[in-house]
Amino acid sequence: MRVPAMRDLRILVSNDDGIHAPGLKALEAIARTLSKDVWIVCPDTEQSGASHSLTLSDALRIRPISSRRFAVSGTPTDCVMLAMNTIIKGRRPDLVLSGVNRGGNLAEDVTYSGTIAAAMEGTLLNVPSIALSQCYGWVAGKRQVHWDTATRHAPALINRLLDTGWPRDCLINVNFPDCRPDDVAGVEVTVQGRRDVNDLLIDARTDARGNPYYWLGFRHTPFTPPEGTDLAAMRANRISVTPLHLDLTHFETRKTLAAALAAPPPAS
Numbered sequence: 002m003r004v005p006a007m008r009d010l011r012i013l014v015s016n017d018d019g020i021h022a023p024g025l026k027a028l029e030a031i032a033r034t035l036s037k038d039v040w041i042v043c044p045d046t047e048q049s050g051a052s053h054s055l056t057l058s059d060a061l062r063i064r065p066i067s068s069r070r071f072a073v074s075g076t077p078t079d080c081v082m083l084a085m086n087t088i089i090k091g092r093r094p095d096l097v098l099s100g101v102n103r104g105g106n107l108a109e110d111v112t113y114s115g116t117i118a119a120a121m122e123g124t125l126l127n128v129p130s131i132a133l134s135q136c137y138g139w140v141a142g143k144r145q146v147h148w149d150t151a152t153r154h155a156p157a158l159i160n161r162l163l164d165t166g167w168p169r170d171c172l173i174n175v176n177f178p179d180c181r182p183d184d185v186a187g188v189e190v191t192v193q194g195r196r197d198v199n200d201l202l203i204d205a206r207t208d209a210r211g212n213p214y215y216w217l218g219f220r221h222t223p224f225t226p227p228e229g230t231d232l233a234a235m236r237a238n239r240i241s242v243t244p245l246h247l248d249l250t251h252f253e254t255r256k257t258l259a260a261a262l263a264a265p266p267p268a269s
Contacts, residue, residue, distance in 0.1 A: 009095070010035060010036040010038065010095050010096060011036065011038045011089075011092060011093070011094045011095050011096075012032045012035060012036050012038065012039045012040065012094060012095070012096045012097075012098060013040050013042060013081070013084050013085075013089065013096070013097045013098070013123070013128075014028055014029060014039060014040065014041050014042075014043075014097075014098050014099075015041075015042055015043050015077055015081055015084070015097065015098075015099050015119040016028065016043050016044070016099055016100055016101075016102065016115075016116060016119065017044065017048045017049050017050075017051055017076075017102065017114065017115025017116045017118070018047055018048075018049060018102060018103055019043060019044050019045065019046050019047045020041075020043040020066070020070075020072040022043075022047070022103065023103070023148060024100055024101035024102055024103050024148065024151075025041070025043060025101075026148075027100075027101045027135070027148045027151050027152050028098055028099075028100050028101045028151075030152050031098070031101070031151070031152055031155045031159070032098055034156040035096075035156060035159060035160070039069065040070075040071075040084065040088070040089055040094065041066075041069060041070040041071065042070075042071045042073060042080045042081070042083065042084035042088055042089075043071075043072060043073070043077075043080055044072070044073055044074075044075060044076065044077060044079075044080060044115075045064060045072040045074050046074075048075075048076050048077055048115045049114075049115060050114070050115065051076045051078075051115040051118065052112065052113050052114065052115065052118055053078055053118040053121055053122070054076050054078060054118070055075075055076065055078055055079060055082075056074075056076055056079050059074075061073060061074055061075045061079055061083065063083060063088065071084075071088055076115060077099065077115040077116070077118050077119035077122070078118050078119065078121075078122045080119065081097065081119050081122040081123055081126070082122060082126075085123075085126050093126075093128065094123075095128065095129070096128065096129050096130070096131070097119065097120060097122075097123030097124075097128050097129070097130035097131070098130075098131055098133065098159075099116050099117070099119035099120045099123075099130065099131070099132045099133065100116050100132055100134055100135075100151075101133045101134060101148065101151045101155075101177075102114070102116040102132070102133070102134035102135065103135065103137070103146060104134065104135070104136065104138070105134050105135075105136035105176050105235060106132060106134040106174060106176060107134075107136075107176055107193075107194060107231045107232055107235065107241070108194040108195050108196045108230070108231065108232055109193075109195060109196060111174060111245060114132070116132050116133075116134060117132050117172070117174060117245070119132070120132040120172040120173075120174075121172055121247065123172070124169070124170065124171065124172040124247060125247065127169060129163070129166075129167070130172045130173070131159060131162065131173045131174075131175060132172065132173070132174050132175065133151060133175045133176075133177070134174075134175070134176045134177070135147065135150060135151045135176075135177045136176055136177060136178055136179040136235050137179050138179065147177075147179065147180060147181055147182070149181075149182050150177045150178070150180065150181065150182045150185060151177045153182040154182065154185060154240060155175070155177075158175065158188065158240065158242070162242070167244060170246060170247045171244045171245060171246055171247070172244075172245050173242060173243070173244055173245075174231075174241075174242070174243040174244075174245050175240065175241065175243075176231055176234070176235060176240070176241040176243075177240055178234070178235050178237075178238045178239060178240065178241075179235065180238045184238055185238055185239070185240060186237055186238040186239050187239050187240070188239065188240045188242060189229075189234045189237075189240070189241060189242070190242050190243070190244075191230055191231045191233070191234050191241045191242065191243050192229055192230055192243065193231060193243055193245070194226050194227070194230030194231050194232035194233065195230075196219070196224075196232070197224050200219045202216075202217070202218040202219055203215055203216075204216040204217075204218065231243050
């Protein structure tokens with residue numbers, strides 16, 4: 002999948018953290034190093050964890066902020082769909098950039114992430130799409146988000162990705178490590194990792210009326226992820242680039258099941 006020359010590039014920027022997110026400012030700055038033709042279409046409120054959901058039971062409203070900046074009362078997927086089919090007139094975007102997410106989208110995060118979903122929807126609409134996330138909180142006691150790491154390293158990386166190209170049924174998931182820009186140890190093409198299931202945190206509380214409520218989150222428990230994964234790249238201060246495939250079919254299991262189900266059932 003190739004894109005037009007940089008001078009002709011039309012970029013759609015979206016996210017799941019919302020129209021006022023600091024990561025959106027970072028991504029807009031990144032996009033403007035690549036092109037002057039940048040459109041911003043983002044959720045009106047934070048949609049983290051929305052995954053690839055659509056708004057089907059409520060009306061969607063588009064709030065124009067400026068000539069190429071819009072807020073949508075829906076999910077990241079809604080934003081990309083409306084941008085492509087309603088908001089942006091004439092030529093469709095040549096590239097979708099989603100993020101920069103506040104926090105990593107690593108391992109099984111990709112199945113929950115609205116940041117990934119915006120890039121996924123762009124890919125489904127046959128537009129090359131990249132999700133970008135800035136990790137933070139990996140260093141004990143430090144909660145600073147190094148937005149300058151993403152803004153420093155993303156433009157050159159995106160240019161290299163566009164020069165190389167990738168298949169139409171893939172999106173690119175980029176995660177920047179929790180470190181200063183000068184401490185980045187390079188770029189690694191990775192596979193999707195997997196966390197320890199014991200990292201899940203369910204914080205049970207009680208409100209003023211005695212009713213229970215819950216917060217979901219993850220503990221940062223020490224473990225050593227396998228080399229080559231997105232999680233290992235973050236620990237090594239490397240930028241992780243993971244190509245994600247839209248086709249979720251497990252082909253080896255498909256072969257096994259096809260052979261087993263084609264045979265006559267055992268006699269009872």
